[in-house]
Amino acid sequence: MPELPEVEIIRSYLEPVLSGQALRKLELRREDIVSTWPKELPAHVIQGKELTTIDRKGKYLLFNFADEFTLLIHLRMTGKLLFLPSLPEEEQLQVMENKHTHALLHFPAGILAFNDVRRFGRLEIIQSDHSPTLPGGFLTLGPDAVGDEFTWQDLRDFAKHHSRISVKALLLDQRAVAGVGNIYADETLFRSAILPHRLAGEISDAEWQMVYQELRNVLFSSINAGGTSFRDYRNAGNREGTFKQFLQVYGRSGLPCVNCGSLLQTIKIAGRSTVFCPVCQK
């Protein structure tokens, strides 16, 4: 799925074209991709309401509507948000007829389609001021990885309380820092020259500062390049991002390290494939 940079690309694309518009209709082709908090809330409660802003926290998109309602969208692995007016007519038709298009948000400016092959993605409609009832995954998010409030000390402090997890597992833990997934975790650790299976409790302050800097650098660079399209990711205009060409380890298992020429290795950490250079990373 999209990680933070890809979700941010989608957010920044949609915000100027949709904010200020009223949601004319929420068309659900499948009911099971939507949940509401509290449960009794009907999903159509946001129909007719003005979309005021589109925010992002970690990998969540927040469509903020009038009267304190918010539509949370998480794309998980293969979810896409496609703004149909940005697509050639032929592609619009394909999206409308695609069996994996599960929801359509009708705005005056056009239709926003939610498409998700694997159906892991979710739409969650919440009352913004009822925080105790919010979905757990959203409530426990740590600081956003590109936000101003995020500091290197957040990483170190999380490590103090979870000293026996690997540094890779820490980066993937959305409670430690929100928005990092498998691609950018591996890229960050390579650029920091740190082995992914090192224990979080044994990372020095200087190393945490390095991880923090490299994480921010790679995320901002990817945002500037339109994100990474490794396989499924497309932006709201159904176009690929261009950051794949700058990946140094992700997807390069068995290929030579760009620094030293050693063959990159793959191990499993926290259930995820992890690619690293056994020589450059210490």
Place this chain on the structure above:
DNA sequence: CACTAAACCTGGGAGC
């Protein structure tokens, strides 16, 4: 606390 596997799903690619 922390690790693993399984669950949620579909499709693409490799190997036979």
Place this chain on the structure above:
DNA sequence: TGCTCCCAGGTTTAGT
């Protein structure tokens, strides 16, 4: 062609 197996930008839950 077709079958089987493995893999996938994520997260949650159950079991050890």
